[in-house]
Every structure is written in structure tokens, then in C-alpha cells.
Amino acid sequence: MSFHQSGGKARLRTSTDTQALFNVALASLQSGDLSKAQAHFLEVIAKAPGNSDALHLLGVTKYLQKDYVDAQRWISKALAIRKVPSYLINLGLTLAAQAQDGAAVDAYQKAIALGPQEARVYNNLGNLLKKLKDFLGAESNYRQAIETNASYALAHKNLAMLLQDAGRIDEAEISLKRALQFNPDSADFLLAYGDMLERLHRLAQAEDAYRQGRHWDSLQYIKRQRADWDQLDEIDAAAMLQVTSAHTGTVSTWSLLGMPGLTPQAHRLAGKRFALSRWGAELAAPETVRRVDADCARLRIGYLSSDFYDHATMHLLAGVLELHDPARFDIHLYSYGPVRNDAFTGRIAHMPAVFHDISACTNDAAARQIADDGIHLLVDLKGYTTGARLGITALRPAPVIVSWLGYPGSLGHPRLADYIIGDAVVTPVSAAPHYSETLALLPNCYQPNDHRRACGAPPSRVAAGLPEQGLVFCSFNQTFKFNEEMFAIWCRLLQAIEQSVLWLLKPPLDEAVENLRRFVAARGIDSARLVFADRLPQTEHLARLQLADLALDTFPCGSHTTGSDALWAGVPMVTRPGMLFAGRVGASLVRAVGLEELVAEDDEAYFQLALSLARDPVRLAGMRARLIAQRLSCPLFDTRKFTRDLERLYSAMWLRETSGENRHGQPLVLDVEG
Template identity: 30%
Template structure:
């Protein structure tokens, strides 16, 4: 037999160590057993912490660091015997071949740490057998670890061979046990030495002719007797100090055997539960009287030959009883009347040890027992099922198959084994072998038995597939489920699971489509209430996965359409379809899916207000304005509160404006909107605003600025709306537990403080605001200002190149999405001093954050007109963009910068792609251009623009921008017809592919005609940068004065009109006066190098001075305005 002993303890020892060094009991037992087994002709290996590979007494000693699976395959072991340590069971079983039986041989008590792994029944069952050194120990393990009795065996340890040769007759014993009478202690110091040293002075006082020899230390554990390593050094020193005590320490067994020849008594007041006790066996073999406790297995080991003292919780009683027993034996030894009886008993004791604790005999017993395990080939291994589970769990499929083959030889009619063996073959990639094996099993089955067997097989296949899926073995999991598909074709749950796996792991689309086709076939004629709970859950998962992985495939649509038609549908697929619709909107070529899914969505939601509103937005952003208006009108009919009516009506108005040609309908809708808002702020509706309504009301106020230039009445109304909404937003957040901690700084820090400036916007990306704010962000002084960006990324644009640039130039950034409370909390935690809103009323999340006031100073700038919120402290403007009387209509303080409220360092321009001949326009005519979206196309201004064209000979008008092209063209043609202008002078242009090309193509124009009452902003700046004269109409509202302030800050007065008449006059002048156009173009060219409009660095210094003044006022209450700045 090939047998390996494995000892993981960190000791460096070999077989010969037992002859030359003190060694622990279990290790010495291992060495003697190994030597005997070698004598019997077996190949024996010792794997431990020896340093080199070598032979010792015929045993091959292998360093533990060499252990691996290859070594064990090469060794081809029959048995692998683990010494004491159960912690490495899984590791060892995994690398050992199947044929190798795993045995645990332990001398530990059941409470030792190294053995606690047996508490896991799965681990304990991996051992073919567990060997104990006493029945007492065995019973303790069975009770504690619930072991199977048949799995356990007892082989008591033995005395070393040297001790069995000590005495052969009564005479020899009596000659050696003469005065002085020697007592000995031969165990480790912690097992009772201290008690013995307490006892011995009393003994010595009565028997001056006795001597105690102490053979004890921790050297048996390879610990030196130094103060640093051995905690019992003081106990050894005490031995030296007590009269009659000789401290010798631990010695090798041959030397100990020589000493014990002369020892009369083993005095061992044991306090440790021995599982066997080799020290006692050695003393008994040496003809010593043994006095010890009855603790642990000592009664079993001593077999009636020793004097056993009952262990007591009271150590004084125990010591008294031990002393009395020792005195009695000492007296008997000295009494000649008792000597014959004593020596006769000792001879019997020696004979008992020689017969029962002899390593030659014990090794024969081990050999016979191990051989019986090997020869019992017709019976299953006791732990074969545990091994099967282990191999399966650890993916050791070759061993698993071998195990099943072995068991099938022993249990050829066990059909379950065929089932499990086939699955093992599949796991190992041997599908054809699995099929053959199953066909053998099924050949003789009746129809009823066949169905039972298949049902069990399907259950096992599903269980194993789930297990393999969890392990990441996706191909195997699918293969197993395909067998379920074969054996149980009606199992829809299995098909759905296969589809989920294929989709999640991006398998071939044709394969996925095939499986989805089978699912559709199964679902076609059933209702939801016919499905099991498990199938229901899997179907719900499939829907979500389809929506995520392949939302825009026909098979996905067909499944969702079928499910949506079920009468008793409680599946929550509305949100899933909504997500698919949002996905489809990103792909123009998939627009048909947008509409098809939209129909399903409306059906499932029973055309509710929310679904109608949502789909109206979908159609609107898909440029299907007709359907958008149809649905928004239906949504409006479903409104039952003033707030929802106002929000939906405003949305309708924005659609009409985007058309650019339905002005009369837009005007009626606008008048309705004014009425609705007036009633709302007057308290005509008792219904409280819902969580999101305040945000929509504020944001939708932007539509008013396209309709008329009415600063006085409209700004007052919108400020009232904003105030009402702010209160609702704050109350809703507080009621839900939101309380941002607003940062407060002390006056003492204000002079030296680096201000934390936060900018919040959804436009830190490829967007007009993103371009226009770049000059300020580039020029900031980071020594005085720490810049934080709060990027609202609802559309997942954080990888946009402009957004990436912003993230690089700021000091800190935070990306938020739809949770405005999270954003506000982050701003407060960052202790922002001044928070600047770049969106104003153009984004609901930004507005909501500002309403919660997370910073002590809040400013509105750039994005749009101020929202009219008391929580915003300042509106950053200049001296032109709002008139001097405007402060009366704003809650925010109007902070006027010395020059322009905006400045950029120019624009990037590409090569022009538009030529006059492309438009069939002669080279010698005047070209006017207006480039704006449909919502800015006010019919009154359109009429003024066409009057200019009519009055400038040889002129053409280019109209460019996003709008419904048919509608906008019809509107312009209609007005042209009214004033007698030929439609041939009008050209309608499509938007350019990029902003850089758009700017280059502006060069085709001689004059730009601005819109009113909503001027251009970015478009005006682009035109001025390109050096093209511009005509603008100046009004009262912010949106009607942008172009005015830009011209003023570019040093140009020409083209600024304060009335409709002046607008037309300036248009005609520019169109007919070449020198005027040249003069203004030259002004604009020179302005690039000196005008405030193009001086981002100077502008940034003005803004930073404003921030410092705002902060100074906040911490001191004193407002000191920088030069040129003004409030109001």
C-alpha cells in the first residue's frame, strides 16, 4: 500500500527525530507506526515542515511546500492520513485523486481549535474514516460533531519500542527500584507540574530517602526553554529551589527509558483531559507505579493498574487525596511484606503494555484495517455521496465521473446514479457519453417509470444549471437547460430562463430569436393567471432584460405586444415600455418602434393623463408636432386641477410656438395660460401642488417671453407663481425628511478666505450655455476661488467632450441626475459660499435645488431670465440687458456689472459649405438672414422683416432654424403675399450639421435680422464674431434686450431699433448702404481685440470682484460695490 501521513503543524522533524529529540506524543506515534509499516513492505511518506526531500528509516519525507495535485497523482496514494488538523480538509480533498482514501487521525480532544472544522457535516463527511486513540475520545467526537459511528475507528497509541525492552523479569524490576526511591514527572508542564511541586515538600518531609525527577519542558513542541518562548521558565526554576527535586527537562525517548528504569513512581497529578497519554504507557512499561487522575481517557489507558484520584473542582481536596495516595504507595514500597505483591502487579502491568500497546502489533492492526478498506470493492464508500457533492461543488468532474462509475459497478440498478452520472458527463463536456448512458438507463423502463425518471432528471438538470450559472459557467448552464428543453418541451419557465441567460451574456442574435420564437409560441394561447409564480417572475425578468439588451428588435416588440393584450395583466411593463420608448428616441432609424411602443404604452395605461403627456413629449421631440398637439390636447382634457391645467396648457403653447406658423392658436392658448396662472396664485384651487408640479410650473414660464414684451404685468405674475412653487418645494422636501445644513462662515475668516464658488447647470456639455460660460471658467483665479461644478446629467452626457473639458478645468465636480435633494445636500456638505445657477428657469432640477437654498448666497446668471425666487439673492446682469426700472419687478437684487453680463474669447469656425449658387442667388444681390427656432418667429416681427426685403431692391431673405418647415414656410408665404412680396425672394435653409459649420455659413449673409420679443443670444454673438451687421428691436424684458447689450459692448450703435419703424429703417439702411455695412463690419472686426464682449479675462475679474463684494456684505452687513458695479 502507498500511505502518506500529513502533519501541518509547523515543526521540522523526521522519522529519526524520535530517537534524538524530545517529540510530542502524536508525532512520536506517527514515526513509530510509519517505521513498522515500512518493515511490512509498504511505501510510506511523511509530509510535514521538514526542509528537504529525503529518506528516513525507509520513509520518504516530503516538505509540505512541495504539495500539489501533480505530486499526488504521481504518488498514486491509497491512503492519505491527516494528523490532528481538520482545517485543510477541502484543500486536500480537492487535490487528492479519487482513489486516495482520506483519513483523519487525531489525538486532540474535541474542544481543540484545529478540529472544529468538523462542525460542518459536509466537511466531516469527506473523510472516509476518522481514527481516535481511545473510546473516550471517540464518544466525545460523535456527540459533539454528530459523526456517523461507522465512520469512526479506535487505534490506541503505544509505548515506544525502547520502553518495551526495559524489563523481562520480577528480579530485574526489584533490583532497579531501590533507594533512593525516585518519583518522576514526564508530561508537559501545564498538565499538573505546579500541583506536584505544591505536594512534594510534604512528601519529602516524611520520606527523606525519596527524590523527584522532572522530565518536562516545551521542547516536545520545539520551543526552547527561554523566558521569551517558554512561559514556564519560572516553574522550572522553582524545581531547582525545592529540596529533593531534580529538574532534568525533556529528553529523547531512549534517554528517558534509561531514567525510568530507576523510577519507582510516576507522580502525575493530571489536570488535563488526556485522550490516551503515551507518558503513562511508557511509565507502565518501565515498571513504575502510576498515580494520576481519573480525567479523560486515563482510566481506559491505565486498565486498572494505576491509582486514580477523582478530579475535583477544589484543588486543595485533589492535592490532599493525591498526597495520601502517594504516601500509601511509598510506605508499601518500603514494607517488605508488600514487595512481592507489588512487583507481581508491576510485571502484569508490563505484560499488559507489551501486548496491548506494542507498535508492531498495532501496525499489524492498522495494516489489516487499511487493507480491508481497499478490498471492500463490492460495497459503496461510506462517504461517496459527500464526495460526489464535493467534486461537483469544486468542479472536479473527472473525479466525479470516476466516482459514479465506481458506484454504478456496485449499484447497477440504481437509476438515480445514471441520472447524476450523465449530468457529470455533461459538466465535463462529454455530452454524447451522457446521452448513451441515459439511453441505457431508459431502455428497460415502463412508461410510468419513464415519466418519473424524466421528471427527476429535469429537476436535477435545472438545479445543476442554476448552480453552474452562479459559478459563471454559462455555456454549461445553457447546455443543461437545452436538455431540459429536450426532455420537457412544454417547460416555458426553462425557455424564458434560457432567453434571459442568452440576452444577458450577448449570445448570437439568431439563437436568441429562435428561443424567443418558442416562447411566443408557448405564450400565444395562455393568460397570465395560468402561469406559475416562478414563471411569472422569470417572465418579468425577461421583459426587463429585453428592454435593456435588445429593445428595438421585432421579436421583443412582438412579445411585449402579446403580453399587453392579456386581459388579466398585472405585470408592471408600463415603465419598461416607457424606457424602451426613451431608448428608441435616440435612433432616428428606429422611429417606427417609438410609435409602435407608444401605442402599447397608451393602451396599457388606458390613456391616462401621465401617459398622454409623456407620449406627447415623445412625438414633440421626434418632430412629429401634429401628433404631439393631438395628444397634449387629450391630456389637457384629463386635467382636473388648475396646476395640471396650467402645466399642460403651457406645454401645448410651447408646441404651437415650435411649429412657427400657428400663431392665432398660440395666442388663444397664451391668453388661457394667463387666466389659469392668475386663478392659481389667487387661491382659486384648494388642491395642493403635487411633488413635481411646482417645478413644471416654474420651468414652463419660459413660454411667456416668446409671446409679448410685457415686463410690468407678466414678471409680477410669474414671480408670484415662483413664490408659490418655492414654498411647496421646500415644504415637500422638509416633509420627506430633507434638511440641508447650510454652511455659515464667521466674520473672522472673511478677509483671508478662499471663496468656494459653485456653478450648477445641465448645460456643461455641447450646448450654447456650455460654450458661453467657458470664458469665465477658463479665466478664474484658483488661488482666491475654489471652483465646484454641479453637473446635472439627466441624459447621461458626462462623456460629452465639452463636459469632459469642464471636469478637467474645475477644482471639484459632482454629477447628479434627477435627485435634486441629493444635489442640494452635496452642495451644503461642500460648504459652498456662493452658488450660481446657469439654467435659471430652463431646467426643473436646477430650479428645485435653488429653492432649497443649500448655499448662503445664491446667484442667477446667463441661462435665462431670473425665476423670481426670494431664495436667489442676485441676478447678475449689466447696465443694458434690463432697464433702470426693472428692479421693481424682481425679487432678486439686480447686480449690474460694469460692462457686458457675458463675455467670450470668440468662437471656433470651420470652412463654409453654403454658396450663393447653391441657393440660386446671384452674386450682386443683398442677402438678409434670420437664424432662429420656430418659437421665436413672432408674426409681427416676421412682417417687419419681410417689409425690409420688399424695400431693398435685389434682396433675398434666408430663413433658417428648427421648426415645422411646412408650417413656417406657409406663414412666411402668407405674410409675403399680404404685403406684396414675391415668394421667390425667400429661401428656407436646413440647420447645419455642426455649430462650427453654421458659423462659417453665416458669412453668406450681408445683414442679420434679429427676432423680437425674444432676441437671439448665442446666434447674435456668433453673427457679431463673424463681423456681420445686425438689426435688433429693443424691448423691456430680458429676452428682448440681449442683442442690444451685445452690440453696445461690441462698440456698435448702428442697427439698434427702439420701435418697429426704426427696425425697418435700419434694415433698409443696411440693405441699401454698402459703406454703412462696411463701416459696421470693420467696427466688429476691431472689436474682437478690445471690446468687453470679447474680453473674458477682464469680464472674469469683474465677476470675481462681484463675488467678493457679495461675500463681504454677507459676513459684515456692509455693501461695498467695486468700481463700475451697481445694484438695482
């Protein structure tokens, strides 16, 4: 990382020997020999304690060694002697590295007050102000950087990202194109441009940007969203090299889940690198000072998310939040997402919980609020899903931090979460080495469900877009979970079962629909036997879902809410477990409804099991009847029992925390009965 140096020669009023020693120290610093530079600067300071340049550059040396606290101390000593812009700028860098963003802004502004600065100073200040949610100030400084140096590509790119977040997409694209004009081969800029195009659903152009930037991980995800499986083996192999190579930049985490070759070890590594790239300053900062009453009569639980509205997470979690025991648990909901006026807004208002809108807070301010509220256990519900702010949990605002529900995998960095909640199927004890978190296993299924979900009378088949006759296979998963091998099995089922149809959720891209129809037609199947369903509100979706006969799980990334939706609607689901958490959820779901016989060992067993059920309507009807009869009593849908088990797990975590035993890494397994 570059640093700012004083202009001109050092103002030394010492001997020629000291000057020579300073020059040696400076040469060592510039050559990257940090240990030698540190030793020589200390010698200079011993001989000339008032040498501000030596004090400053010793601080820079410490900064480059990632000893940010000591760096701040030495640079502050230099500033006590002389107010020099470069000292202030490097102090700002040091403070920012410790997530002391407000103090870093102050240092930058003081440097700028002493006179005009380089473009990168304004750019860095813009980054800090954006982080502090001063978006007008950030935009002003990015534009000042560009005015200072019109060809400074990084400022154009950062301005584009700011404008994109503000919804000013047309302006954002212009700024990003300018950045690429000045640096057309920048992998970082091409990644940003591809992401922008992806958000605009211009996936073909996004694919070109990712390919040019050699972002194979993003490229494979785009192709899977388009149901374009050509050359995916080669692209997946290149993406895996990116994940495992120490010499490549960070890669996405969620988007990797559709890759058949992804291992738990590689997924954990990708998570760690992503965390360090996105929240490195918070991960390196001192932990938030907490105000926790260890002997509090009620355990104070905080849930952290941006999804406290009509969202898939709330469809699962709402019942649990309503059923928490207020006599034993003090529940707080921390929302950094939009507060929307929908059906869940009213439910939240009547939950035994305190709602906190922290959307306007910086990561530091949010962490301080949570810490000041005395939260014992903070449960992060997002992980690496869209909109996540793990910078909050990285600051450690609670003694125990738990990862649950939103992200099916390890976050990769132990500071982000102490525990991950799973079960014996999705996170078996044998998988513990693949997690930076300690496994915390619920006795049945890790996934909650809302017992109040409506499942009314189904519409007619014609109204739902289905033919009046024929067996209905269904899979309402996102398109990126589909792949050639799996779809080939589904085609075999369509070929074997006359008049059957495959009912899918309509992809947002017409191109994906066309590619899927083309795939089945190439195998001699009428493409009209693929039926695409529009997206509906959940109540209407659950009603129509009852028209399906058999749900087909996806692999290697399986059904999650789509799987429990099908089972809630009384539709059996054939599944097969994979290596990853995300590929084992289906097996956990069917186990928790007492239908373990729906779990197949491999691809062929999956095909044969689905085929035998499709050919045996009596057996299939019996499974449907069992699902409907035990809808509220089986472990998967008994929300009250699930909530009591979850509370027991929280209590066990806190007992372990307060017992003084160092048992981190040893799985916490909850017994069935309690």
C-alpha cells in the first residue's frame, strides 16, 4: 500500500551521521525491508528525538507491518512537532485501518485545509465519507478528485458505485465507462461493470465484462442464471483455481454454490478472503466495548438483518419471533434494511420484541448501539447474502455471535461468528473442520417454519397454467441451481412418464426460458411440457403449489425455502445430499417430516426413486396424506417446539461462554428431548 512522504529533504538539525542513518532507514523502507527500516528509524530517534520525519516514517513502517496502534502513536508524535499534510494523510490511513473512520476524516480534512492535495487524497476521503453515510460529501470529494486529475480512473469508478447505490444508474454507467476508458484492462473495474450490468439484467453484456476481466466465478454464475451450460466445465475449473490460488483476488461466495466441484474447504477459504477484502478494517479494529450484565434474569438476544419485511427469511422466522418466551428472553430486532409497510410490519409490531432501525447507522455506530443495549447473543441472519453488513459483527458488539439461516456455509473468519446453527444432516459433526465457527446442532432441522402460513384451497389446474391431465413434477428454485446433468435426469423422467409436465418458476430472463426449452427439445421432448409459473405472493403460491404431484430437489445446491414450501403444501420431494451445507438442506427437510425414504444416495438412485413414485400414485398419495395430517405436529413445522429447542441452544451457548471453559471448536449438540 502506498503512503505519502514529505516534500523535499528532511529538516534535520543533527549531525551528518544521523542524516546518513536516516537516509539508510528511508532506503530500507522504500525497498520493503521493514524490519531494517524500523531499527534504523529507532536509532535516528534515539539520537534526535525531535526529528519529526523519522517519527512519521517509523509510523509508516509500523503501518506497513499492520501494527496500526503503534503506527498511530508514532505519527501522532510527529504531528505534535510539525503539522505536515503527509503526516495527517498517513494518520488518516492508520485510523481508517482501525475502523476509526470519523477520526480519519478529521485527519484528511485537516491535511486538505493546509493546501490542495493529490487526487487520491480526495478519493480516500470520499471513501470514508461514503462509509459514514455522508453521501453528498463523498460525491463532492470524488468529483474534486476528478477535477484535480481528470484521468484518475479510480475516482470515476468510486463515483459510479456511489451513483449506482443512489439509483442514478445512467450517470453511474457513464462514470464507470470513463474509468474503463482510462484503465480498460482493470479487473476490478470490469468486475464492477459486470455487476452493474447484472443488476440491470443485461446478462449477455455482463458476461462479456466478466470474461474480459477473467472473473470466472462471476462468469459461471451468469451463465447458470441464463441456463447457458456451454463450456461450463472449463469455466468452473478456472473459477476453482481462483478460489484456491493465493495469488488471485477475492471471489464471490454465494455465487459459487452452483458449481459441482466446490468443496467445503474451498468455500470456507473463499469466505475468509471475501471478509478480509470487504471488512478488513473492522476485522482488524479493537472489539467494541460492551455493557453486558452476565447475571441478567433474561437472556438478551439480538437478531441482525436487512430483511424484516415480506421476505423469504421472514416467511420462515416470523413464527419463532412471535413464540419466544418473554419471561426468559429479551428479544431485539436490529434492521439495517428498508422498513416497508407490508403484512409483516403489523406482525412485527405485535411480537414480544424491540425493533431498532439502524439503517442510517455506520457499522461502528450500529455496533455501539448493540453493545450499549447489552445484547448477550447477536444472531446474524444474512451472512454473505445480498445487502449483508458483516462489518457490524466484525466489530464484536456482543460476547457471542451466531450465524444462522441466511447463508448456508462458513463465513470463513472466526471473528465474524462464534457459532453456526445447523443440524446433524446439514452440518454433521464430522464437518466441523470445514467451519471457522463452532457447530451448534439443533435436534431436528436447522430451518424454522412459520406455523401461521396460510395454505388455502388450490386454484384449478387451468387457472394455474397446467394441463388438465398428467403428473406434475415441480421445482421452484432459482435458475442458477439448474445444470445440464440434473436437467438431463428430469428429461428422462418426462420421457418415462407420459403426459407429465415439469413446473418451474419463470426466470426473470426470457433467454433462460428459451435455453431450457431448447434443451428439452434437443432430447425429443415437446418444450411445451415445461410450464413456467409467474411469481406470486406467498399465500397464493402455496395454494397453487398443492397442484404439484412430486417436487424435485436441485443439486449440488438444493432447495431451501422452496423445499419446505413444497412439503408444507403436501408435496413430497425427492432429494439427494451433496458435500456442502447448501446441498444437504433437502435431506434435512424430508427427515424432519418423517420421510427419510425420499433421500437418494446418487444421481441414478434419485432418478429411480422419482420414477417409482411417479408410477405409484397410491404410494405418492399416502405420502401426501401423511404430510397434510402431520403439518403442525412434525418437527419441521412444529414452530413452538422448534422455538423451545432454539432457546435451549442459545442458553447452552451462553452457559459455555460464562463457564470459563475454552471449548471453542467442540460442536455443541442439543439432545432431542431437552
